Amino acid sequence: MTDGRSILIVGGGTAGWLTAAYLARHLAMVRPGVAITLLDAPEIGPIGVGExxxxxxxxxxxxxxxxxxGFLRGTSASFKQGIRFDDWLHAPDxxxxxxxxxxxxxxxxxxxVDLVAHWLAQDAATRAPFAEAVTIQHRVAxxxxxxxxxxxxxxxxxxSYAYHFDAIRLGRLLADRAEALGVRRLDGRxxxxxxxxxxSITHLETEPHGTLSADLYIDCTGQHAALIGEALGEPFVSVRDRLFTNRALVCRLPYERDDTPLPTMTIATAHHAGWTWDIGTAEARxxxxxxSDDHLTADQAMQGLADYTGVAADRLEVRALGFEPGYRRRPWVGNCxxxxxxxGFLEPLESTGILLIxxxxxxxxxxxxxRGPVAAPAARFNALMTARYEAIADFLKLHYALSRRTEPFWQDNRAAGSRSERLAGLLDQWRYRPPNRFDFTLDVESFAFFNxxxxLYGMDWAGDAEPVPQEGGAQLFRKLRQFGDHAAADLPSHRDLVAAMRG
Known part of the structure; x- marks a missing residue:
C-alpha cells in the first residue's frame, strides 16, 4: 500500500542530492510511493569549504x-585519518x-590498564604526545x-577513516545516484x-516549470535560505559571541608532480586571527x-594565504566566502x-558541514x-538539531579556548565570557578527571568523549587530577608503539593506495 505523499527539495549540491538520495533509498523500503522531486537551481552552488x-x-x-x-574516482577523493593542528597552542618562536x-x-x-590515567601520570616534559601514546593511527598517519x-x-x-574530496564532483555523483534511485530532477529557478x-507553503512558483507543490518542502538553497528564511522568516541564532571566524579565502593548487606525497590528514595551521586548512585530494591541494573580520582585514588575509602557499597574491585564483556562524531557531517549520x-553553519573546522547534513x-x-500531519515530528527534530548545533559549537570552541597565543583574536577566545555555561562547567570538571561517556547525550552528539x-591533551591541558600510574601501562605503551611501527611498515603509502583503488 502506498501513501502517495510527495517531497520537493529545492537546491542541489551536496545537501540537496545527499538528502534526495538518502530519502529515496530509505523511503523505498519503509514507505513506498513517496514521490521525490529536486529542483536544481543553477544559481545555488556549493560554498566550496566542504571538502x-x-x-x-x-x-x-x-x-x-x-x-x-567509484567514489574515489568520481570525486578525486583521498583518505583522511584525522586533523593535524599546527601552532594552535602557541605561535612559532x-x-x-x-x-x-x-x-x-x-x-x-x-x-x-587505564591508558589515559597512566599517560596523565607521566612526566609532562618527557611523555609522548597523547595521540601517539594511545593509538597506532598516529604513527600510520x-x-x-x-x-x-x-x-x-x-x-x-x-x-577508522573519512575522505577529502572535490565537493562539486561529490554533488554530481550523488545526483547520479539519486536519479538512479528514482528521484525526479528538474533544472530551473x-x-x-x-x-x-x-x-505553511502551499506551492512554489518556478521557471520554467510553473507551479510546483508537495506535502513536504526541503530547503537546500544554501545561505540564501529561500524557503526557511526568506519565505517563512524563521529567525537565525548567531553563535558569533563564541565562534569568531566568519570569512574564508579559498584556492586550489595542482601538484607539481604526479608522485607528490599525499598527506592522509587535514593540516590546520593557526595564524594570528584564525587558521588555514590544507587538504590533499588525489589531484590537487x-x-x-x-x-575573523573583526581581527583581520581581507587584504591581510590574502597576504597570509599567499605567504602560506608561497604563491604571489596576484597569481592566486581565490574565492572569497562569508558566513555567519549559527543555526535556524527551528529548522523544521510547518511543511518545510x-x-x-x-x-545553519558553524565554521569549516572539524568538517561538520556534511556531518550535520x-x-x-x-x-x-x-x-x-x-499519515497525519506532516509537521507532527517537527518539535522533536528541532530539539535534536538545536542540541546538536550547540554541542558542536562547544566542541569547536574548545580548540580556541585552550590556546596560549597572545594575539587579540586568541586572547578574546580565551576570555571566560566567550564560553557557554555548559563548556565552562565541563572544563571545571575535567580539571580533576578526563572526559568520559557520561558527560554527553549520544543522540545529540557528533563527537565522542575521546574526541x-x-x-584537551593535544593542547597540553593541565588539570589538577591526582596522578594514577597504572601497573602494566609502560609495557602496553611499548606494545602500541611496536604495533604502530608494524602497521606503518605493512600498509601502503597513501598515494599508492588511492591509485590502486581508483583503478
Missing part, C-alpha cells in the same frame, strides 16, 4: 549503494612549533600510510514560495584561510525543513510520518 568529511560518511555512502572505488594530531581511531582500550590495504572490502579497514493562511547551509537527513527519514580528550 572534508567525518567517518560517518562511509556508512552513508555504503547505504546509498555507491562503490568506494625561533623555529619552535607545536603540533598535535586528532585521529579518528579511538584510544586503545584495555580491561586491565605521520608516516603517510593509508588506513587500509587496497584489496580490503569497500568502506572497511583496520583503522525558484521564483517565490507562496504561503497559505496557516503559514585545497587550501583556505579562515579568519532546512538542511545544510540553509539550516547526514544527521538531519537520517532523522527526516526515520521521522517522516506515513574531547584528543583536543
Amino acid at each position: 572534508g568529511a567525518f567517518p560517518t560518511i562511509r556508512s552513508t555512502l555504503r547505504y546509498l549503494g555507491i562503490d568506494e572505488g 625561533a623555529g619552535r612549533r607545536h603540533r598535535y594530531l586528532h585521529p579518528f581511531e579511538p584510544p586503545y582500550r584495555s580491561d586491565e 605521520a608516516a603517510g600510510r593509508g588506513p587500509k590495504q587496497a584489496g580490503e572490502a569497500g568502506y572497511e579497514g583496520p583503522l 525558484l521564483v517565490r514560495a507562496v504561503r497559505g493562511t496557516d503559514g 585545497g587550501i583556505g584561510t579562515v579568519y 525543513i532546512a538542511v545544510g547551509l540553509s539550516g 547526514e544527521a538531519a537527513v537520517a532523522m527526516i527519514a526515520e521521522l517522516f510520518p506515513r 574531547y580528550q584528543y583536543i
Whole structure:
C-alpha cells in the first residue's frame, strides 16, 4: 500500500542530492510511493569549504549503494585519518612549533590498564604526545600510510577513516545516484514560495516549470535560505559571541608532480586571527584561510594565504566566502525543513558541514510520518538539531579556548565570557578527571568523549587530577608503539593506495 505523499527539495549540491538520495533509498523500503522531486537551481552552488568529511560518511555512502572505488574516482577523493593542528597552542618562536594530531581511531582500550590515567601520570616534559601514546593511527598517519590495504572490502579497514574530496564532483555523483534511485530532477529557478493562511507553503512558483507543490518542502538553497528564511522568516541564532571566524579565502593548487606525497590528514595551521586548512585530494591541494573580520582585514588575509602557499597574491585564483556562524531557531517549520547551509553553519573546522547534513537527513527519514500531519515530528527534530548545533559549537570552541597565543583574536577566545555555561562547567570538571561517556547525550552528539580528550591533551591541558600510574601501562605503551611501527611498515603509502583503488 502506498501513501502517495510527495517531497520537493529545492537546491542541489551536496545537501540537496545527499538528502534526495538518502530519502529515496530509505523511503523505498519503509514507505513506498513517496514521490521525490529536486529542483536544481543553477544559481545555488556549493560554498566550496566542504571538502572534508567525518567517518560517518562511509556508512552513508555504503547505504546509498555507491562503490568506494567509484567514489574515489568520481570525486578525486583521498583518505583522511584525522586533523593535524599546527601552532594552535602557541605561535612559532625561533623555529619552535607545536603540533598535535586528532585521529579518528579511538584510544586503545584495555580491561586491565587505564591508558589515559597512566599517560596523565607521566612526566609532562618527557611523555609522548597523547595521540601517539594511545593509538597506532598516529604513527600510520605521520608516516603517510593509508588506513587500509587496497584489496580490503569497500568502506572497511583496520583503522577508522573519512575522505577529502572535490565537493562539486561529490554533488554530481550523488545526483547520479539519486536519479538512479528514482528521484525526479528538474533544472530551473525558484521564483517565490507562496504561503497559505496557516503559514505553511502551499506551492512554489518556478521557471520554467510553473507551479510546483508537495506535502513536504526541503530547503537546500544554501545561505540564501529561500524557503526557511526568506519565505517563512524563521529567525537565525548567531553563535558569533563564541565562534569568531566568519570569512574564508579559498584556492586550489595542482601538484607539481604526479608522485607528490599525499598527506592522509587535514593540516590546520593557526595564524594570528584564525587558521588555514590544507587538504590533499588525489589531484590537487585545497587550501583556505579562515579568519575573523573583526581581527583581520581581507587584504591581510590574502597576504597570509599567499605567504602560506608561497604563491604571489596576484597569481592566486581565490574565492572569497562569508558566513555567519549559527543555526535556524527551528529548522523544521510547518511543511518545510532546512538542511545544510540553509539550516545553519558553524565554521569549516572539524568538517561538520556534511556531518550535520547526514544527521538531519537520517532523522527526516526515520521521522517522516506515513499519515497525519506532516509537521507532527517537527518539535522533536528541532530539539535534536538545536542540541546538536550547540554541542558542536562547544566542541569547536574548545580548540580556541585552550590556546596560549597572545594575539587579540586568541586572547578574546580565551576570555571566560566567550564560553557557554555548559563548556565552562565541563572544563571545571575535567580539571580533576578526563572526559568520559557520561558527560554527553549520544543522540545529540557528533563527537565522542575521546574526541574531547584528543583536543584537551593535544593542547597540553593541565588539570589538577591526582596522578594514577597504572601497573602494566609502560609495557602496553611499548606494545602500541611496536604495533604502530608494524602497521606503518605493512600498509601502503597513501598515494599508492588511492591509485590502486581508483583503478
